[in-house]
Amino acid sequence: MRELRLNGKTVKVEAENGTPLLWVIRDELKLTGTKFGCGVAACGACTVHLDGEPTRSCQTYVEDLDGVEITTIEAISGDQVGAAVQQAWTELDVVQCGYCQSGQIMSAVGLLTSNPSPTAEEIDTHMWGNACRCATYQRIRAGVQRAAEILEA
Amino acid sequence: MTVRMNRRGFIATAAAAAAVLYVGISPNGALAASGDATALNPFVRIDADGRVTAIIKHFEMGQGPSTGLTTLIAEELGVTMDQIGFEFAPSDPQVYNNLAFGPMQGTGGSTAMANSFMQYRNAGAAARQVLIEAAAAEWDVDAAGLDIVDGRITGGGKSAPIADFVAAAAALPAPAEPRLRGPDEWRLIGKEGTVKRKDTPAKIDGTAQFAMDMQLDDQLVVVIVHAPRMGATVASVDTSAADGMSGFAMAKPLPDNSGVAVFADTTWQAIRARDAITVEWDNSAAEMRSSDQIRDELIAAVSDTSTWAPKGDQAQVAAAVEGAAKVIDRTFYFPLLAHAPMEPLTCTIEPTDNGGVILHDGAQFPTFGHMTLSQVLDLPMEKIAIRTVMAGGSFGRRANATSDYNRECAMAFALTDRSRPVKLVWTREDDIKGGYYRPAFAHRVRVGLNDRGGIIGWDHRIAGQSIMKGTSMEQMAVHDGVDHSSVEGVADTPYAVPSMSVGLSDVEKATSVLWWRSVGHSHTAYVMESMIDMVAQESGADPLALRLSMLPGETPAQTRMASVLKAVADMADWSNTGDRALGLAVHHSFGSFVAQVAQVSGGKDAPVRIEKVFAAVDCGIAVNPDVIRAQIEGGIGFGMGHAMRNQITLTEGEVDQFNFPDYEPLRISDIGAIEVQVMASAEAPSGVGEPGVPPAGPALANAIARAGGPRVTELPMMTQVDFA
Ligand code: FES
Ligand code: FES
Numbered sequence A: 001m002r003e004l005r006l007n008g009k010t011v012k013v014e015a016e017n018g019t020p021l022l023w024v025i026r027d028e029l030k031l032t033g034t035k036f037g038c039g040v041a042a043c044g045a046c047t048v049h050l051d052g053e054p055t056r057s058c059q060t061y062v063e064d065l066d067g068v069e070i071t072t073i074e075a076i077s078g079d080q081v082g083a084a085v086q087q088a089w090t091e092l093d094v095v096q097c098g099y100c101q102s103g104q105i106m107s108a109v110g111l112l113t114s115n116p117s118p119t120a121e122e123i124d125t126h127m128w129g130n131a132c133r134c135a136t137y138q139r140i141r142a143g144v145q146r147a148a149e150i151l152e153a
Numbered sequence B: 001m002t003v004r005m006n007r008r009g010f011i012a013t014a015a016a017a018a019a020v021l022y023v024g025i026s027p028n029g030a031l032a033a034s035g036d037a038t039a040l041n042p043f044v045r046i047d048a049d050g051r052v053t054a055i056i057k058h059f060e061m062g063q064g065p066s067t068g069l070t071t072l073i074a075e076e077l078g079v080t081m082d083q084i085g086f087e088f089a090p091s092d093p094q095v096y097n098n099l100a101f102g103p104m105q106g107t108g109g110s111t112a113m114a115n116s117f118m119q120y121r122n123a124g125a126a127a128r129q130v131l132i133e134a135a136a137a138e139w140d141v142d143a144a145g146l147d148i149v150d151g152r153i154t155g156g157g158k159s160a161p162i163a164d165f166v167a168a169a170a171a172l173p174a175p176a177e178p179r180l181r182g183p184d185e186w187r188l189i190g191k192e193g194t195v196k197r198k199d200t201p202a203k204i205d206g207t208a209q210f211a212m213d214m215q216l217d218d219q220l221v222v223v224i225v226h227a228p229r230m231g232a233t234v235a236s237v238d239t240s241a242a243d244g245m246s247g248f249a250m251a252k253p254l255p256d257n258s259g260v261a262v263f264a265d266t267t268w269q270a271i272r273a274r275d276a277i278t279v280e281w282d283n284s285a286a287e288m289r290s291s292d293q294i295r296d297e298l299i300a301a302v303s304d305t306s307t308w309a310p311k312g313d314q315a316q317v318a319a320a321v322e323g324a325a326k327v328i329d330r331t332f333y334f335p336l337l338a339h340a341p342m343e344p345l346t347c348t349i350e351p352t353d354n355g356g357v358i359l360h361d362g363a364q365f366p367t368f369g370h371m372t373l374s375q376v377l378d379l380p381m382e383k384i385a386i387r388t389v390m391a392g393g394s395f396g397r398r399a400n401a402t403s404d405y406n407r408e409c410a411m412a413f414a415l416t417d418r419s420r421p422v423k424l425v426w427t428r429e430d431d432i433k434g435g436y437y438r439p440a441f442a443h444r445v446r447v448g449l450n451d452r453g454g455i456i457g458w459d460h461r462i463a464g465q466s467i468m469k470g471t472s473m474e475q476m477a478v479h480d481g482v483d484h485s486s487v488e489g490v491a492d493t494p495y496a497v498p499s500m501s502v503g504l505s506d507v508e509k510a511t512s513v514l515w516w517r518s519v520g521h522s523h524t525a526y527v528m529e530s531m532i533d534m535v536a537q538e539s540g541a542d543p544l545a546l547r548l549s550m551l552p553g554e555t556p557a558q559t560r561m562a563s564v565l566k567a568v569a570d571m572a573d574w575s576n577t578g579d580r581a582l583g584l585a586v587h588h589s590f591g592s593f594v595a596q597v598a599q600v601s602g603g604k605d606a607p608v609r610i611e612k613v614f615a616a617v618d619c620g621i622a623v624n625p626d627v628i629r630a631q632i633e634g635g636i637g638f639g640m641g642h643a644m645r646n647q648i649t650l651t652e653g654e655v656d657q658f659n660f661p662d663y664e665p666l667r668i669s670d671i672g673a674i675e676v677q678v679m680a681s682a683e684a685p686s687g688v689g690e691p692g693v694p695p696a697g698p699a700l701a702n703a704i705a706r707a708g709g710p711r712v713t714e715l716p717m718m719t720q721v722d723f724a
Helices: A021-028 A073-078 A080-091 A101-114 A120-127 A137-152 B065-077 B112-139 B162-170 B200-204 B267-276 B291-303 B314-322 B366-377 B404-415 B428-433 B521-539 B543-549 B556-571 B625-645 B696-706
Strands: A002-006 A009-013 A047-050 A053-056 A069-071 B012-015 B021-025 B031-034 B041-046 B052-056 B084-088 B147-149 B152-155 B158-161 B220-226 B233-238 B248-253 B259-264 B278-282 B308-311 B326-334 B346-351 B357-361 B384-388 B422-425 B441-449 B455-464 B500-506 B581-589 B592-601 B609-618 B671-678
Touching: A021 B267, A047 A101, A053 A101, A073 A080, A073 A101, A080 A101, A080 A137, A080 B200, A101 A120, A101 A137, A101 B200, A120 A137, A137 B625, A137 B671, B021 B112, B021 B162, B031 B112, B031 B162, B041 B065, B041 B112, B041 B162, B052 B065, B065 B084, B065 B112, B112 B147, B112 B152, B112 B158, B112 B162, B152 B162, B158 B162, B220 B267, B220 B404, B220 B428, B233 B248, B233 B259, B248 B267, B259 B267, B259 B404, B291 B326, B291 B441, B291 B455, B314 B441, B314 B455, B314 B500, B326 B521, B346 B404, B357 B366, B357 B404, B366 B384, B366 B404, B404 B422, B441 B521, B455 B521, B521 B543, B521 B581, B521 B696, B543 B556, B543 B581, B556 B581, B556 B592, B556 B609, B556 B671, B581 B696, B592 B625, B592 B696, B609 B625, B609 B696, B625 B671, B625 B696
Parallel strands: A002 A069, B012 B031, B052 B084, B220 B422, B357 B384, B455 B500, B609 B671
Antiparallel strands: A002 A009, A047 A053, A047 A069, B012 B021, B021 B031, B021 B041, B041 B052, B147 B152, B152 B158, B220 B259, B233 B278, B248 B259, B308 B500, B326 B441, B346 B357, B346 B422, B441 B455, B581 B592, B592 B609
């Protein structure tokens, strides 16, 4: 048994050393908003925040999370930037299949938190690692820009 | 399985104790209303409190039926989009059959809107009519003076919510032919800004349930050690290194020896155990060829006389071409491609108390899955239920006549004592290496030109592995030896091409193959549209003018194709190209017409980047214009991304690629803005999920050539083009 800080609460988990955080969240804590896409840090579907930093949970191990605050998509609406990104995603109907979108949103929130008005190029650079097989990219780009506007207002 | 086809989309109603109104199709195929859900198969349900639920027979992989079919019910019934929800229909091929496929329920071929347009409107209209009749009787007014507006029955000086009449309406018979609202009454269909996607809220807060998200009590997770070569079988298994690993339950060969099923309590435990297990394979019946050999065979086949002749007389046309003043002779090659939907394949089989099972699946062809489970588990159809959940993309992969992953899950479940739910999980590696690829194809085209540059003959030869032959779809799709899906987009081109022949040769099976978003059009459009640009270049014609000259408006298809071309040319300001490098392509597929212009930078001395893409689409009546735009945007990305850099290759029968690092998806930085214009139309709605794909590759290829880059005839482009 070990303790993790997740979405503002302390949770107990049994996973052994070497278990990726992704599977702890999904299979043990049964929070399935964080997705499995590749398992090798190549798609971004599994993105969560560790102390506010977007991080690939498929390559983060359960033993390395002492004292780290983990945030998943399920709690992102509680964050002002998170709520703005969700609002922008709704206004622009960004999603298609939706499977990549938890990760897209977590990455977008990370970007806007550190850079409140990113250029199109900065968005592309930051969001590069979040693949969308449905290719919703232009709405993602517009969604980040729209969220920036919402936050500025 | 036989199913009564019901061309007119009759509908039935139903009422029950709890005062619920269902409208759908009754067992005799008629439109029916009832309060009893078992009396009919519903398309819409209205609860006692007036809550309206559209029951969606097509699965949602992002293409939008949960929004589109809901829109049709809301429009006809007279409720707002906020007053209606949706749920997926259970598997019942008798009722939810896709009218385009015949006796089966399924989603594919961009048919969801086309085949449901009348059915769902009729159901919504019938529900409106019985509610109005119930109110008219109660109020003692003429039903003709009543309508439903924003969920209230209104008229004759009265107004009440539909909830008040649910019970009374459920006791009334459904009209045989309900009055449909005319286009002038539409508030939602085709109206910009009135409809938001119904699946957005759950997809942005982590609550949408995909098949991968099944977490049943006490479930076992199974992953499979798949044979590395098609046709290889398990020779021996050594599980000693996995024994004692936490959560590991057991590992057993699948009954057909195609792999080894590894069971554990959680996904990660199963993956770890799989890594520890060693399997020896018997390769005696395995495919050992490399993709280079397959390529050579295809190229040889198109250099020879074709086996089948879907169009024209090859010898005659070849003779005409050989005598032409000028011949453009090009050979094209298209590699194997994986679908790689974002959600890897997965499904869960849950045992029920009565000895049956529930399959939880992002089910694209529920009827096939249903039959497969019945056969593998030796259960009667009625003991199997299929629960459709969200699918994280598909691009064709989840639809297949052998229901491969449903079968695999059923075989694994049968290896257990059937007391615990079994969830099958494919990793990305299983997906990339797992077969069912878009087949490799070669084309050779020889176009003969006269001395004024006019086309006098078009000899087109195609070779590839047939998708349909040897499957249950063969009878439907193969005629006179020709698998239409191998030649669609060429043999049936709307272009007026003087003296055209199309030949087809099949090649022997090298891997399992499957339709891949836009099927044959994924390669045929590339060839047609590249050739036409080459003809334009050779004859000094403008690529737009040449295309328009080949679309003289002699058929409706020519007229519609010409009008999307003109529209996209306007959008891209084609006549004022300036120093922009623009590439044009147009294609007709799945009943729709899409023209695109790609604008690239670089090409000659600098790396190529897609700066902008313009598209015009005519898909008949545009039910949800923004969903259509999204599908075209996505289709463009999908088409261009694969043309740029994707291929599956084999070395001695083994797939070389393993995951996204070497099957690199299109990334956000690869593509600039996309502008899509949806054409106004009064034609019946046609496909949008696939038609955006075919013109994308050739528009990019034509832009690269016009930018001074190479003319790419062998995909992926990446081997010859440097992308930014
Ligand atoms: S699943 Fe972690 S990056 Fe793809
Ligand atoms: S929305 Fe389907 S993968 Fe991004």
